[in-house]
Every structure is written in structure tokens, then in C-alpha cells.
Amino acid sequence: MSRPRKVAIIGAGPAGVLAALRLQQFNHISPVIYEIRAEPTTLGGAIGIPSNGLRLLHRLGLWDALRARGAETSTLSVHALKGQVIGEMDMTSWSREKTGFGYLRIRRVDLMEVLHEAARKATIPIHFGKHLTGITEDNQGIAVTFADGTSDNADFLLGCDGIHSMVRKLYVDPGLTPEYSGISNIYSLVPTDQLPSAAASISSLNATLTTDGLLAVSPCRPNGEMVYWFFSRELAMPTSGDTRDGWEERGKEQVETIKSTVLDLIKTSEGEWGQIMKETIRKTETLRFYPVYRLPPNGQWSRGRCLIIGDAAHAMQPHASQGVSMALEDIFMFSNLLEAHPGPLDEVFRIYEQKRRPRVNEMYLLAERNGGIRKKTTPWRLRFNELATSGALGIYNFFGMGKLGLGQKPLAYDVEEDKN
Ligand SMILES: Cc1cc2nc3c(=O)[nH]c(=O)nc-3n(C[C@H](O)[C@H](O)[C@H](O)COP(=O)(O)OP(=O)(O)OC[C@H]3O[C@@H](n4cnc5c(N)ncnc54)[C@H](O)[C@@H]3O)c2cc1C
Incomplete structure (x- = not known):
């Protein structure tokens, strides 16, 4: 041809x-x-x-x-439910060295x-x-x-x-x-001028594990002018089955209740981060629900x-x-x-x-x-997970495992070099 x-x-x-x-x-x-x-x-x-x-x-x-x-x-930056940072890692320390990005x-x-x-x-x-x-x-x-x-x-x-x-x-x-993955996301974008002033200097992806899903907050515009947050949780298929109407109904109910649900989940969060998280949720105007397929x-x-x-x-x-x-x-x-x-x-x-x-x-x-980390868990299991995460990130940083490329090799993959 x-x-x-x-x-x-x-x-x-x-x-x-x-x-x-x-x-x-x-x-x-x-x-x-x-x-x-x-x-x-x-x-x-x-x-x-x-x-x-x-x-x-x-x-x-x-x-x-x-x-x-x-x-x-x-x-x-991984936070405990109480708000404090329990561990941090540079997700691209090694892959940035290899790729420049x-x-x-x-x-x-x-x-x-x-x-x-x-x-x-x-x-x-x-x-x-x-x-x-x-x-x-x-x-x-x-x-x-x-x-x-x-x-x-x-x-x-x-x-x-x-x-x-x-x-x-x-x-x-x-x-x-x-097919439905069993996980649903709800997300929003919030301008930081409506939030405590420290919100404009967030520079990392901040993740908080709760007993009912993962809450993440990250900047998404230059100069910290806006944050993106999402809450990702295990959610059963609507009782009416995998239908558009069923999901629309479920989405409406999630959008109506999610702010109070998340605020309740993070009610024990304290300090500056606790305040930023709570205000971010409170100041949210438009939410979008997304069942993950x-x-x-x-x-x-x-x-x-x-x-x-x-x-x-x-x-x-x-x-x-x-x-x-x-x-x-x-x-x-x-x-x-x-x-x-x-x-x-x-x-x-x-x-x-x-x-x-x-x-x-x-x-x-x-x-x-x-x-998997979005799945429902008990308060005890969550505390255990927080300790395990803190320990794992401590070891990762102490032994400089990021420098060995641990967990980052897929990010340094160059499709143009793939000769297999
Ligand atoms: C909640 C959520 C969070 C995500 N987060 C990330 C992330 O952080 N990073 C990341 O890399 N990816 C993320 N993704 C995945 C990412 O959005 C998709 O992988 C990516 O958009 C795929 O691009 P695509 O062009 O293949 O498909 P799409 O983005 O779906 O684009 C398809 C296009 O085709 C059009 N189209 C559909 N049907 C027809 C038709 N019959 N005729 C003509 N046009 C048609 C659509 O309107 C659309 O413009 C996320 C997805 C979701 C749902």
C-alpha cells in the first residue's frame, strides 16, 4: 500500500x-x-x-x-485525619532527573x-x-x-x-x-482568594485518608490562584442497576450531601491544614459527580x-x-x-x-x-494505615529510595526508546 x-x-x-x-x-x-x-x-x-x-x-x-x-x-503530602503531615515524598525526584519533567x-x-x-x-x-x-x-x-x-x-x-x-x-x-469500577469521584475547583491566605501557597498534592474515601487538594493554576479538590470513595451501583437514570439520581444525591459528609469525616482535623480543608469544602459552589468506569x-x-x-x-x-x-x-x-x-x-x-x-x-x-486505598475502613484500621504510611514514607526518605527510582520507573519510561 x-x-x-x-x-x-x-x-x-x-x-x-x-x-x-x-x-x-x-x-x-x-x-x-x-x-x-x-x-x-x-x-x-x-x-x-x-x-x-x-x-x-x-x-x-x-x-x-x-x-x-x-x-x-x-x-x-499525606495528612492524618487530624490534619498534621504524616509523610511527604517527591513523586518525581528520580523520573525528573531522567526526563527533565x-x-x-x-x-x-x-x-x-x-x-x-x-x-x-x-x-x-x-x-x-x-x-x-x-x-x-x-x-x-x-x-x-x-x-x-x-x-x-x-x-x-x-x-x-x-x-x-x-x-x-x-x-x-x-x-x-x-464496567463500573466500584469507585466514584466528586470534584470541584475553588479560587484561593476565598480561602485562608495560606491556601494560595499550597504547592503539593495533599492527600487525607478518611474512613470513607480519599480527600485530595492540589493547586492547578499558576501563582496558587485556584485549588482543585476531589473526594474519591467506594460507592455501590444504584439499586436500579447500571442505568443513566440510576446514576443521575445517585449523582444528584451525592452532590447534595457530599459537603456535609466530607465535613463530618474531617471534623477532627485541626491547625492550618484542617482550616484550609474545611473552608475549601465550605466555599465550594459547583460540584461534579463522576462514577469511575x-x-x-x-x-x-x-x-x-x-x-x-x-x-x-x-x-x-x-x-x-x-x-x-x-x-x-x-x-x-x-x-x-x-x-x-x-x-x-x-x-x-x-x-x-x-x-x-x-x-x-x-x-x-x-x-x-x-x-484500593479509597475503600471504606474502620477508624482503627485508618489509624493503622496512617502509622504504616508514615513509617513507609519515613523509610523511603531516610534511605533515599526515591534516588533509586523506586516506584518511579513507569514515569521515566520513554515510549520512543521502547525497542521490545
Ligand atoms: C474523574 C476523572 C479524573 C481523571 N484524572 C486524570 C488525571 O489526573 N490524569 C490523567 O492523565 N487522566 C485523568 N483522567 C482520565 C482522562 O480524562 C482520560 O484518560 C483522557 O481524557 C482520555 O482522552 P481521550 O481523548 O482518549 O478521551 P476523552 O477525553 O473522553 O475525549 C473523547 C472525545 O471524543 C468525543 N466523542 C465522544 N463520542 C464521539 C463520537 N461518537 N463522535 C465524535 N466525537 C465523540 C468527546 O466529546 C471527547 O471530546 C481522569 C478521568 C476521570 C473520569
Whole structure:
């Protein structure tokens, strides 16, 4: 087959826009993006992007713009329920040395604005309000059709349309359905000018374990002007089952009660941190509830001239902060393989899947394991966990285990060096 010259991309989220930028810059392929929403989304909390993802964003020329809008927060500060810090660690001490990048927390809306601005500068067309209805292919190419009667043809198709991917449902792996992880998140963004003055100088990710979930507070804008907080807890499926109505009802009830629930859980917190946490919750105006879904691992990723990447292929729990970075790694690996293997596309897809799966599965399991600390526990068990965490972080720092890369190797992984 001759070199592909045009790609149609479904979905203008991180995976779709980043894939378009990379394929245009590196492979000289013309991308066209189709997005179901009527306009770029303004929804979302704040995303954590660790070293492995940041180095790829830098290679795409996006690092300076992102850094100017986010907060670099490499330190994890763990607090006891009483408020005091029981341990701290630099989550990227070693991976920063290896990659040159630490950890960025950035509002999703800022991330997407930077990406869409880059696409605009690169004159990549993004068509909004496009509901995909069909995919067909032949020896010449692949065709997509939309509910408004329009259609397009390309040499290949990238499905970047997230966990509920229509590309996957219509074409690549119709039998694979997302499953509820048992964990739900509720989150908000709060300007620090409404909080005690010390809130503007928070520079780390602050985590507090409670008997009913994890509360985290982190800066997400430059100069400490805003904090992002989330509460992540074990929550049963609605009694009516896994239905949209059931979750809407459950979400409404969570949003209505969560402030008093969290304030009650942290009522014994004292000192400056206790005050910041409580005020952050009290001053919260808008909350968003999010049941965490994931895709069962090892689904199919390609068919014919179509490949799905990012959450469409391997949505994982967000507890390892790797969703965007996994999409970036997908894109770089695929784009490099396209250059290295000028043969048929299905052969490139086959090699891609074979090389990419072990890394994706590793991060999937890590995210699942990290989800475990959100589970309900007793006050005694919580106290035990606090002591164990304090001890473990003390040992980690005393023996300089961060310098050995313990726990940080996945963050220093360079997908472009992966020769397995
Ligand atoms: C609560 C929560 C917290 C998270 N925290 C982090 C974090 O800290 N760090 C991190 O890296 N990741 C995090 N993630 C995961 C991260 O959001 C995803 O991994 C990432 O957004 C995946 O990007 P994507 O482009 O593959 O999919 P998406 O972001 O879902 O984008 C898909 C795009 O496709 C569009 N679309 C959907 N269907 C169609 C269709 N039929 N036709 C056309 N367009 C369509 C959507 O509107 C959207 O624009 C979190 C996720 C959640 C839920």
C-alpha cells in the first residue's frame, strides 16, 4: 500500500487533537477531526500529568504553553485525619532527573484550550456537532458517515472518542462494554482568594485518608490562584442497576450531601491544614459527580484500516493519573511505527498492539491497585494505615529510595526508546 496521506479522527479530546498534531508534524499526514459536541467542552476538573506524558508534550512543542497555565506539583503530602503531615515524598525526584519533567496539574479546560489553539495554528480542521453513524472500507480507503448526511474518506481512521467510543461499538469491538469500577469521584475547583491566605501557597498534592474515601487538594493554576479538590470513595451501583437514570439520581444525591459528609469525616482535623480543608469544602459552589468506569482489558484495538487509541481502547481508572499520558504514548508509538514500517496498515496495527499492550496493562493494574486505598475502613484500621504510611514514607526518605527510582520507573519510561 502507498503511504497514507489522510487520516480521519473521531473525537477532539486529548487523544484526537494530540494524534492530529503528531501525525501532521512527524508523518506528514493530513488529519481531519470530527467531534460530537457542538463546541469544545468547558467541563472537567484538573488533570495530573506525570513525567512520562510531559516529556512527550514537550516533544510536540506544547510544554511552555501548558506550564504557563498549570501548577507544578511534584510533592505528595499525606495528612492524618487530624490534619498534621504524616509523610511527604517527591513523586518525581528520580523520573525528573531522567526526563527533565516533574508533574503538572492543569485544569482540563486549560489543557484543551492549549491543544485546540495548537490545532488551529497548524490549520487542522475540527468539525463539531458530528454524530458518527457508519464506517465502511474497501481497498481504496475508509469512509465515515454522519447523522447530518455528510461523509468523508481517508486512508485510515483513528477512533479517539473516549470510553463510550462509537468507533469501537460500530466497528472495532462491538461486544466490549465499559464496567463500573466500584469507585466514584466528586470534584470541584475553588479560587484561593476565598480561602485562608495560606491556601494560595499550597504547592503539593495533599492527600487525607478518611474512613470513607480519599480527600485530595492540589493547586492547578499558576501563582496558587485556584485549588482543585476531589473526594474519591467506594460507592455501590444504584439499586436500579447500571442505568443513566440510576446514576443521575445517585449523582444528584451525592452532590447534595457530599459537603456535609466530607465535613463530618474531617471534623477532627485541626491547625492550618484542617482550616484550609474545611473552608475549601465550605466555599465550594459547583460540584461534579463522576462514577469511575473502565474498559475490561485486552479488547480489540484495530480492524482493517481503523485503530482506536486512548480511552476508546483502554480506559483505565484515573488513580494513576495516566490517562492522557497513555494516549500520548499510544500516539508516539503508532506514529513511529508508521515511519518504520511502510508496509500494509494492518501489519503496523498488529505490531503496535503487540508492543503496546504490556505497558498499557501494567498501568491499568497500577491504577486499579491505587483505587484500593479509597475503600471504606474502620477508624482503627485508618489509624493503622496512617502509622504504616508514615513509617513507609519515613523509610523511603531516610534511605533515599526515591534516588533509586523506586516506584518511579513507569514515569521515566520513554515510549520512543521502547525497542521490545
Ligand atoms: C474523574 C476523572 C479524573 C481523571 N484524572 C486524570 C488525571 O489526573 N490524569 C490523567 O492523565 N487522566 C485523568 N483522567 C482520565 C482522562 O480524562 C482520560 O484518560 C483522557 O481524557 C482520555 O482522552 P481521550 O481523548 O482518549 O478521551 P476523552 O477525553 O473522553 O475525549 C473523547 C472525545 O471524543 C468525543 N466523542 C465522544 N463520542 C464521539 C463520537 N461518537 N463522535 C465524535 N466525537 C465523540 C468527546 O466529546 C471527547 O471530546 C481522569 C478521568 C476521570 C473520569
